[in-house]
Amino acid sequence: MGRTIVDVVFAELPTSRRREVISAVAHCIAGVLDRESMVEIVESLCAAAEFKPGDRVKTLRGTTRGVVVRVLDDGRLLWKVDGTGAELIALPEGLIREASA
Numbered sequence: 824m825g826r827t828i829v830d831v832v833f834a835e836l837p838t839s840r841r842r843e844v845i846s847a848v849a850h851c852i853a854g855v856l857d858r859e860s861m862v863e864i865v866e867s868l869c870a871a872a873e874f875k876p877g878d879r880v881k882t883l884r885g886t887t888r889g890v891v892v893r894v895l896d897d898g899r900l901l902w903k904v905d906g907t908g909a910e911l912i913a914l915p916e917g918l919i920r921e922a923s924a
Contacts, residue, residue, distance in 0.1 A: 825852045833869075837916040840868045843883050867919050874900055879921040888921065 829848045833841050847864040850856035874880065874891050880902055881888045889904040889911075900913050 825849060836869065837914075839883060840916055844868050867922075870920070874915055874918070874920065880918040881921050883917060883919060885919075 826845050826849055829845050830841065833844050836844065844865050847856065847861050847868075851858060851861035868883070874894060876891050876893050878891045879888070880891055880900075887904055889902045892901045892903050892910065894900055895912070898915065900915060900918065901910055902913060902918070903910050
């Protein structure tokens, strides 16, 4: 029931971000994620995806981190992965801006 409600409430989000919001809320309901962490995840996924070169980013799951190299003409992002230096192309909704330390 919780998943259905969250799916309706966050229907305007891109599918990939909506799935992550649903997952975070479900984990909170199940008791494996505390409320504060869930709120932080949901807020970051709902933030507008406006990136510029130099922005620190991570994938939705947080498994890969890097820096935006440039925004392509079609709106996709060219970003460089930390450590390997590999350059990847992603849609803005597939990345989250990392919080400043």
